[in-house]
């Protein structure tokens with residue numbers, strides 16, 4: 001697709017048949033553009049890059065090289081799922097890089113939210129560039145750009161795209177097969193391509209990942225506690241039918257402790273803060289009213305199963321006045 005403007009005549013892709021037709025057309029276009037050359041893709045495991053990967057695998061197979069950078073700030077099981085789906089099931093050419101130590105070392109002692117974001121974004125580009133340089137004969141860069149990214153590329157949400165085009169690496173061109181699609185259409189296409197619902201129907205997840213939810217200066221033990229508590233919240237939302245209903249939900253863990261008691265002994269721990277919001281456009285958000293019995297169950301599980309957490313709090317603040325993320 002050469003054009004960045006969605007033609008008015010373009011039908012909204014909301015059925016499997018329309019998705020299948022879109023996929024066929026894109027496969028032709030991709031083959032035509034790429035021919036026998038190689039394409040590089042930063043595969044985060046988010047909806048957009050995952051759908052682009054699946055589409056390109058279908059079109060050009062092993063000519064696609066996917067690079068998954070695990071920045072150590074993924075949710076529990078996420079990087080493993082990327083490897084399982086793309087390497088094991090779809091037999092993709094996938095380079096998996098565990099850069100956890102690199103990111104966490106750079107972030108050590110940094111408490112300021114925007115500084116943390118800059119470090120994570122900057123380091124991501126550097127790791128990706130280093131890998132790109134090691135690979136021989138790559139001609140194209142694929143990106144999971146979607147239509148709202150084009151409409152919003154006025155700078156307001158620039159921070160939302162971690163990664164981007166490395167400046168000093170020359171590519172013959174970009175491959176952006178879903179750039180005229182809205183998010184819901186990307187999901188329909190992803191399903192038609194056979195990607196699992198846990199990947200295609202994922203709630204939004206910030207590029208800096210758990211980095212902006214492990215509040216203040218990140219430490220490994222608190223990050224671990226956050227990841228485990230978040231996994232319990234997700235599991236309970238899945239089990240209780242809230243996962244498909246609530247727009248975004250997660251745990252944030254601040255960098256202070258309170259006094260508690262466990263086995264009759266003083267037990268100092270961090271609080272886990274539950275956030276569960278609904279919104280249409282992320283510009284404003286309302287609070288999901290989680291049933292009290294479920295809140296109790298989540299509290300009991302987190303405090304019993306996660307080392308270092310001794311309280312669970314429920315954030316009732318809408319946006320505005322609070323933003324969705326705490327940082």
Ligand code: XMP
Nearest residue numbers: 159160161204205206207208282323324325
């Ligand atoms: P806020 O916190 O601004 O978040 O109310 C609105 C939406 O944007 C997501 N978000 C981010 N996404 N990089 C991202 O890719 C970021 O730095 C970032 N900060 C916030 C947030 O999760 C919510 O969906």
